[in-house]
Amino acid sequence: MELIRDLLVQGVQMLVVVALAPALLGLVRKVRARLMRRRGASILQPYRDLLRLMRKDVVLAENASWLFRAAPYLIFAATWVAAALVPTFAFGLQFNWTADLIAIVALLGSARFFLALAGMDVGTAFGGIGASREMMIASMAEPAMLLAAFSVALVAGSTQLSTVAEHMATEAVGLRVSLGLALVALVIVALAENARIPVDNPSTHLELTMVHEAMVLEYSGRHLAMIELAAALKLLLYISLIICVFVPWGMAGAQSGVLAYLAGFGFWLAKLALGGVALGAFEVSIAKMRVFRVPDFLGAALMLGLLGVLLLFVSRSL
Amino acid sequence: MDRIAFDIAHLLAGGLVLVSFMMIYQERLTALLNVFAMHAVVLALSVSWQAHIQHAPHLYVTAAIALVFKAMIIPGALHRIIRRMGIHREVETVVGVGLTMLAGMGLVAMSIVLMLRLTEAADTFAREDLAFALSVVLLGLLMMVTRRNAVSQVVGFMSLENGLILAATGAKGMPLVVEISVAFSVLIAFIVIGVFLFRIRERFDTIDLGALEEYRGENQ
Numbered sequence: 001m002e003l004i005r006d007l008l009v010q011g012v013q014m015l016v017v018v019a020l021a022p023a024l025l026g027l028v029r030k031v032r033a034r035l036m037r038r039r040g041a042s043i044l045q046p047y048r049d050l051l052r053l054m055r056k057d058v059v060l061a062e063n064a065s066w067l068f069r070a071a072p073y074l075i076f077a078a079t080w081v082a083a084a085l086v087p088t089f090a091f092g093l094q095f096n097w098t099a100d101l102i103a104i105v106a107l108l109g110s111a112r113f114f115l116a117l118a119g120m121d122v123g124t125a126f127g128g129i130g131a132s133r134e135m136m137i138a139s140m141a142e143p144a145m146l147l148a149a150f151s152v153a154l155v156a157g158s159t160q161l162s163t164v165a166e167h168m169a170t171e172a173v174g175l176r177v178s179l180g181l182a183l184v185a186l187v188i189v190a191l192a193e194n195a196r197i198p199v200d201n202p203s204t205h206l207e208l209t210m211v212h213e214a215m216v217l218e219y220s221g222r223h224l225a226m227i228e229l230a231a232a233l234k235l236l237l238y239i240s241l242i243i244c245v246f247v248p249w250g251m252a253g254a255q256s257g258v259l260a261y262l263a264g265f266g267f268w269l270a271k272l273a274l275g276g277v278a279l280g281a282f283e284v285s286i287a288k289m290r291v292f293r294v295p296d297f298l299g300a301a302l303m304l305g306l307l308g309v310l311l312l313f314v315s316r317s318l
Numbered sequence: 319m320d321r322i323a324f325d326i327a328h329l330l331a332g333g334l335v336l337v338s339f340m341m342i343y344q345e346r347l348t349a350l351l352n353v354f355a356m357h358a359v360v361l362a363l364s365v366s367w368q369a370h371i372q373h374a375p376h377l378y379v380t381a382a383i384a385l386v387f388k389a390m391i392i393p394g395a396l397h398r399i400i401r402r403m404g405i406h407r408e409v410e411t412v413v414g415v416g417l418t419m420l421a422g423m424g425l426v427a428m429s430i431v432l433m434l435r436l437t438e439a440a441d442t443f444a445r446e447d448l449a450f451a452l453s454v455v456l457l458g459l460l461m462m463v464t465r466r467n468a469v470s471q472v473v474g475f476m477s478l479e480n481g482l483i484l485a486a487t488g489a490k491g492m493p494l495v496v497e498i499s500v501a502f503s504v505l506i507a508f509i510v511i512g513v514f515l516f517r518i519r520e521r522f523d524t525i526d527l528g529a530l531e532e533y534r535g536e537n538q
Contacts, residue, residue, distance in 0.1 A: 175325035176329070177332030180329060296343070302413075305422070314434065
């Protein structure tokens with residue numbers, strides 16, 4: 001009975017993340033539009049886009065291999081699993097015990113691997129350029145993410161997200177410089193990984209600068225829908241990750257009642273909306289940087305992560 | 319000392335180091351000056367927090383001086399100078415941000431290790447605070463070494479002085495007389511440097527200090 005209930009809660013989380021991801025994307029777009037004094041599309045627009053793409057036929061290039069057709073599903077599956085593992089409204093869900101930060105980094109890494117392969121598969125120039133840029137960004141972003149994860153893990157004594165979140169919610173942690181550094185590093189990584197503005201512009205097809213859009217240029221129909229949904233999920237995942245590590249207050253404890261879950265859910269929604277608004281405001285206030293400047297930007301994240309870990313090691317020996 | 323008070327002080331001092339890194343990262347002069355103003359604001363916050371937890375009201379004066387002089391007057395004046403020289407859109411060629419940041423990391427690590435070894439007798443907070451202050455000083459020096467533009471060297475110098483104030487307040491405050499005289503000497507130094515900038519430009523048509531190298535008479 002216990003097991004069934006746990007699985008049920010976990011299932012709810014899996015459905016909720018998929019259901020909410022397009023709305024978050026819509027919210028970010030809406031905030032950006034409003035700040036630019038445009039009216040902007042409705043928050044529900046991403047759902048309509050996905051529906052439209054689902055209904056359309058797939059147009060395949062003649063020389064597309066099986067990989068090109070399989071990749072969207074693989075990408076979506078890996079991202080979905082990763083998003084379902086991050087604690088959102090409650091600690092200690094059934095699958096949380098299998099989820100640690102490094103597993104999530106690995107899942108996202110494999111999704112990125114398939115995306116880059118698919119980008120190169122058809123052999124168009126844009127796909128290749130997008131894939132090579134994505135890999136360049138990833139080669140800097142992944143170590144930075146791991147370093148941020150290490151400094152969090154050193155504080156909490158575990159890389160398991162649920163344990164980390166529970167530890168962070170207690171008063172024993174206090175304010176720590178290295179956690180602040182890890183937060184900045186993680187935010188930079190999240191911006192880069194989700195192809196948000198200072199690194200890549202999600203709403204343009206300008207050939208000189210596009211990274212993510214260049215790789216998915218050949219996709220259409222339900223394949224494109226899968227990839228777009230995976231991108232939305234990834235954004236939700238990163239915001240939830242930052243929420244659950246750095247502001248875990250209000251999450252429901254393990255094995256709590258329906259009311260506690262509902263309250264945790266409300267808190268999570270509010271924090272998610274705040275994160276979306278903050279992202280939109282940040283994107284409006286900053287210009288996109290040159291591609292060759294991106295390694296500096298991500299290098300800064302890497303340094304901050306390293307500095308955080310260093311400080312933790314030193315202050316331990318105090 | 320209360321745990322949370324300690325944590326906030328620690329966080330603000332660490333924030334100062336972080337802003338120093340941001341200054342090293344900035345290539346554009348206008349952005350650099352804005353970050354410098356932020357540096358002074360963080361310093362003012364840190365000093366006034368110290369004043370609060372040490373019950374030392376004269377430190378509030380220090381914080382006010384930092385806020386008025388270094389966060390408003392000096393950045394404002396520097397903004398006007400670069401605007402009058404027409405270099406506010408200039409992008410500086412730095413040694414390479416990545417390399418400089420790496421050197422900065424090394425300096426921070428060095429100052430932490432050094433300070434923690436040297437000050438074993440002092441109380442925990444003063445030790446970490448001194449380590450952070452030394453990092454800020456060294457990062458300011460690093461900035462002066464790696465930049466070629468005279469204005470960013472001035473900014474490096476001023477941020478170095480912020481580090482000194484951080485060190486002084488952490489060590490149970492410093493006499494107000496000393497603080498005021500330091501603040502005024504920085505202001506005088508700033509005025510002299512401001513005059514110098516225009517003189518350098520009149521003479522060499524640039525404030526890129528690389529141009530001065532030719533006049534040293536060594537590599538002939």
